[in-house]
Amino acid sequence: MDRRGVMKKSDDNSRRQFLQSMTAAGLGIATSGTMIGTAQAATSVQPESWDEETDVIVLGYGAAGAAAAITAHDDGAQVLLLEKQAADAHTCNSKLCFGVFLTPDNKDDAIAYMKVASRVNVDMPESQDIDDAMITVWAEEMGRNNAWLSELGAPGFVLFAAQGRDANWPGNNAIKAYQIAGSDGRGEVGTGMFDFLHEKVVGRGIDIRWSTPARSLVSKDGEVVGVVARKDGRDVYIRARRAVVLSTGGFNADEKALKTYLPAFPMTFYGNPGNTGDGLRMAQALGADLWHMTVLGGGFKSKFDDFPTAFVLSFGSDAHIVVDKSGRRFKAENHLGGYSGYWNALVYDTVANTWPRIPSWLIFDERRRTAGPLTSTMFGAAGPAAMYEWSADNSREIERGWILQADSIEELAGKMGMEADVLTAEVERYNGFAADRHDADHGRMAQQLIALDRPPYYAMQLLPGLNNTFGGPRRNARAQILDVFGDPIPRLYSAGELGSLYVQYPQGGANVGECFAFGRIAGRNAAAEQA
Amino acid sequence: MRLLKTLAQAATVCLLLQPVGAFAFGSTETVSSADFAALHRYIIKISSADATNSETCLACHGPFTALQQKTADYVAPNGVPVNPHITFDMAMPNDPHSSGKDPIECTECHQPHSIPITEPVPPANTDMCVACHHTGTFRSCSNCH
């Protein structure tokens, strides 16, 4: 594997024979024989024999893979789960997340809401980008999320969101999101939620193979018949008698895909460094159509070169402002959060030919530094998934150079490479607004107008920061992956954030809710394929 | 906006309120003579008041603590019980609702009505609350952030 986690075709394939260019398979040109397309190399090979076989192979063990595996197993299929990461270094997004899942409380309202949330431009009904059948299935299946979890043994639920994103969207009040209730009465975050699912998977005796990345899909006469995976330095050929489910997560850690599909660079992610778009390429190699490649959700986050993922931020309510590269505020800071917040960074200066808000900077003073860690310790990399322990007073991060410190605003500007005059004037102007309790420039809420006047001063770099990618192979309401001509690729299913159906992020919990719902649909239909 | 511009209007209000005087005090009990006198004082007071000022509203609908009691069982449109009549203490951004200081201006959520009421009064909304409590559950920010 290279630096970005992109797997190179191995050279230990001497017993396999290169057959045919993957392009032919990708375009669905009829060929006979069994083909193996590695997601990385544009070739396909034919195995002489299978190393093992099962009914359904699920690739990627997050919430989607777990839901698919449990459902396929309960529907009578023998299931094999392949996970690329080691059991003790498993940082899937489902574990890093806040554990919130969406379960709308009535179908008709959920449909009405989703018909708006599925528009590329919410003002234009004609821009709806998923069909009504898909929306109906989404509303029905998502509505069963809590019931399904209860059947699995969830002790109860904590209401997280009581409404959708916009009171003006029809059905807004039906958009409810929950966490699984923990023993202390608080909701479980991703680690607890995933532990719950893991217990159900293990309890069913489902075979989980850790440290076993899938490399490619094997197809025969256009049907998916198996998987090539990498285990202990060699390729393993596993036959799927019924179907394969792709649930390998998004492409947030594949720099090449990010450069190809996203509008700006860098856009940073606070999710799993292992989500390198493997499933995207595996499906592409078999001619899958793509959708929602540019869909994202997030706000402003911090990413540092010497750490593999970005951090969820907690601006807090103490004195802070957010400025662009030149040192100027550009928006009421209380409007920079939320799932669409990142759009505020995507402003291009067509005269200077630059992205003035990439990076932006969070400026704060001593009060904020001592008020607690700048990242959330409830979820994400510094949460219970324990990828990083952020110091309570932010001192270690100052030492690491992640947070810049200076005795004056002038000095701080110098450290960020900004004109000191601009930043000083901006801070003075802001402090005037704080004194007046009125932000004449951006209308920030009065309660947040707290003067920056307690040195030392600090700065931390901000980038458009996203939870995950939504793009991937296009799927239909049966969770089948569709080819570029709109036909299902036989025996190939998907679930989760890989090729998510969302066009806008509908509300917190929408991703995990979709993992559960489409994981179940994929698991059900995969198990129902004829062996 | 002045609520009552003329003495004649004040007199109309007086007559209107008499049979339902209790309404102004938020109770259904019979109006005592003390209340009656108080009501007069209020009418005189609001006749020169500004309808965008919470004090004006509270002259009839208050005191604020009584309002809070009245809406103790209020359920927001999204189904979550929450008392909308709360205070927002600017000096305590980390814990703004606990000090009991600074009631939120009535007109943030309600539209002022004329006296006597001639048009149906539009229902209040919780938009102001969900601007911060964006999940609509009204839990503390630090539950998640």
Ligand SMILES: Cc1cc2nc3c(=O)[nH]c(=O)nc-3n(C[C@H](O)[C@H](O)[C@H](O)COP(=O)(O)OP(=O)(O)OC[C@H]3O[C@@H](n4cnc5c(N)ncnc54)[C@H](O)[C@@H]3O)c2cc1C
């Ligand atoms: C910090 C954070 C907070 C979030 N909070 C929420 C929230 O509260 N609610 C919500 O709905 N959404 C939330 N999201 C988004 C949500 O967590 C994800 O979209 C969702 O968990 C994705 O689940 P998944 O099963 O599709 O992918 P993942 O959970 O990421 O699982 C994919 C798995 O596939 C594995 N994999 C990758 N390539 C291969 C391969 N070649 N072979 C085998 N395995 C492979 C990966 O290692 C990984 O374990 C959050 C995201 C983040 C990052």
